[in-house]
Amino acid sequence: MKLLFLHGPPAAGKYTIARAVSDATGLPLFHNHLIVDAVHAVFPFGSPGFVALRERFWLDVIRAAVAEGRSLIFTFQPESSVSPGFPEQVAGIVAAGGGDTIFVQLRLDLAGQISRIANDDRARFGKLRDTALLEQLHADFAACETAMPASALTIDTASTAPADAAARIIALLTAPQSN
Template sequence: MKLVFIYGPVASGKLTIARELGRLTGLAVFHNHLVVDAVASVFPFGTPQFVQLRERMWLDMMREAAQAKRSLIFTFAPEPSVAEGFPQRAVAAVEAAGGSTAFVQLRVPVAEQERRLVAPGRTEFGKLRSLELLRQMQAQFAASERDMPQAQVAVDTSAVQPPAAARAIADALGLPEI
């Protein structure tokens, strides 16, 4: 079982590339906002209950997938409300079931990130769309991303289209295509 852990800043193309990679490889896509939206329907974003339950649900899904030998792609935006050490706990949960984790970092220049931020497709999961809030939180997002494990693959999403990015990731990680 392999967990492909795709991370990057807001509007870097994580879900778009994860979906392309899923189409290419047949791996399931576990978009972090599925859990964020479910938990936020009961607990306000960032509250202790929200943070704890969100992480528990993320880790439970990864653990169950690893135990079932079902590889998956997980999208993640490092941000201040995530408890320190979460990526390492994800690796441990997967490894405990005999799986492995590959980290993929997506990068995007600020000007392109800001252009994408207001795209209509970002409303699907209630994603951040406020340019003002993004700019206010830019330093916090950057600090959170510095705490991520070393990526096996890094992609500048302003330089390649999602299908090419997915193919590059699959090739670099040795993922079989369907």
């Protein structure tokens, strides 16, 4: 079982690239907004109920996938309402079930995020589209990103097309594992 843990800042292309990887490999895509949107329908973002339920749902789905040996893609945006150590906890669950977590970081500088943030396709999942709020939260996002575990691959999406990024990730997923 493999868990592709794809992470990065807002508008870095997590969903677009993950969708391309999913389409090419058949791996299911468990993207961030499936749970965020469901929980946010009832609880304000960042509220205690929101934080607890979002994390519980994420972990329950990952545990169930591990129990069935079902590989998947998980997209994630590091930010301060997520419990410290969450990525390591996920990797521990996967490892305990005999699987591998492959962290892949997508990078995009603030100027690149600003250029993409208002794109209409972001409205589909209720993603952050407010440039002023993005600028306000940028330092928080950056600090949380630096606390992530080491990534097997880092891709700058300002200079890498989504199809090329997906191809690099697929090559990583299909490469023989070294022990």
